[in-house]
Amino acid sequence: MTLRLDNIPISVLDLSPIVQGSTPSESLRNTLDLARNAENWGYTRFWLAEHHNMPGIASSATSVVIGHVASGTSKIRVGSGGIMLPNHAPLVIAEQFGTLESLFPGRIDLGLGRAPGTDQLTLQALRRDPMRNGQEFPELLAELQAYFDPSLSSESMHVRAIPGEGLTIPIWLLGSSGYSAQLAGQLGLPFAFASHFAPQNTVGALNLYRSYFKPSAVLDEPYAMVGVNVVAADSNQEALRLATSMQQSFLNLIRNKPSQLPPPVDNINELCSDNERIAIQERLDSSMVGNADTVKSKLQAFLEKTQANEVMVNSMIYDHEARLRSYEIVSEIAREQ
Template identity: 55%
Template sequence: MSIHAKARKFNDIPLSILDLAPIVEGSTAADSFKESVELAQHAEKWGYNRYWLAEHHNMPGIASSATSILIGHIAEKTNYMRIGSGGVMLPNHATIVVAEQFGTLESLYPGRIDLGLGRAPGTDQATAYALRRTLNMGPEEFPMQVNELQDYFKEEPISRVRAIPGQGLDIPIWLLGSSDFSARLAAEKGLYFSFASHFAPAYLLQALKLYRENFKPSETLDKPHAMIGINVIAAETDEKAQYLASSHQMQFLNIRKGISSKLQPPVKNMDDVWSPLEKAAVEESLDPNTTIIGSPETVKRKLERIQEVTQADELIISSQIYHLEDRLRSYEIISELMD
């Protein structure tokens, strides 16, 4: 694949964190928020660039449904790391509300807020209906909503309606995607692009190629800037990392089976949990190239490989690990590899 980017190693580029604010079995959303604060504070100390939270709804194992509120909470508890959304599912909201919320965040924490936008509902269809029933909006109107949102942030908006706060603020907009749609739109509009290869690895290279080859410079960016999402679960040994990863694997298995659950504690043998067919289905989403599990040496080798293949400008890492101490240690190991 022609990647149209200068070769760079993974430890030459910013590494960031995507926190899904997991609610683990036996805990509550309040516990999840406390753990997110602790992780964010450690991440800042370890040198991570961004800390993003994602909008999901009606999921017992994810606490970040009120994404902008949680972004503000994490920003208040940290000092300089960028905090943002990975992402806000724009069709769920009136664009004026998103502009005001992120205008408020940027006013409170200037120079630290990112606005990542997705066009999926972030939930099931029944919940999507509950979210959108008065908006008359769907994913097909996403490009128009992005245009509206950009206008609200201009110094002199076209609309008679003003986002206050929001108007005139410089808030980086990222388009997020798991297919080629957002890659094409980000290229057309000259915006930052982040691909969700942590759960949709099959389209990664195609999306990056489309984005880079079709990119049009804008007031925001003069050249393409792509970040890719990956899962990393690191531990002192490959065996321990595989054990910890079973919580993440069970989460994806339950999603495939339509079972709503909190993040489950790890198990010693996943073959006692899934059938060969279920294992194959989960591994289709958790591709070993973008779901990296292992010791520091294994993680380093695979991070180098994914960066060599994609030449991403940034990597954002998700780690669904049951125990906070294991999760912290995983991100600490990755931070040590940055050096």
């Protein structure tokens, strides 16, 4: 089956990057500006991710930022990509997203992950049990679903999520390996795979999701969205230079020195060893960098390889105007087919 970019939804993943020399306040203003433009360019959804103790990411209070974006837009779906459920009491997430859905009906998505989204020390600061390692995720998910729909609980619900109860909020499972893929399939939920940082696991996880899929009240057939890094510009040379900011960011993570998003450089190889260069390449193997023709070709090949139902684009670019232009180019590619 051949998929085309003009007949599948294209969406945005925003980490609300804090660039060097900037502030979280400016990053959050840029996030809203990007969301408004993405809405005008025809993107389907705009998701924000939960990360903690990361100097280059301003979306740690994810539910708050979702409300900020939803209030400044009118029709694009806004959600989490994702909320790391074991970091929270399910009741709190049910109330937060119940509130968001009540304020912005029909526009809120709840994407859930099981990783901490941070380091071990911050995990403890979040009061998360470091010995559990996410294995309680299915039970937490079931509890969360029951707050929205008490009929899903085998026991009488003595605690209710208000707002939340009775609301239909799409729940997605997110993953970078096979665990959430299998669980999403068994539960008949939509699945989003993080190919933007785990490209080597993409096809295997999608195959696992589809093979385990059971129809549910939510879905009759599997629905898979895949996240990809895209750095698009008006020339291949410009795009390659812009992409060095993303490469430096991953290099700093490899070195266990997370930082604000650095400005681009002329030659990334001057900053890293051969082993580090290989590690960056492995983590960013599915990234699509280039002009419109190059990105279009890579996106089409990626669709044919994954048979994804939807693509979510992540563009980690230092300059805000260049970042907007990258998303604009992707939207133009999707419309021109």
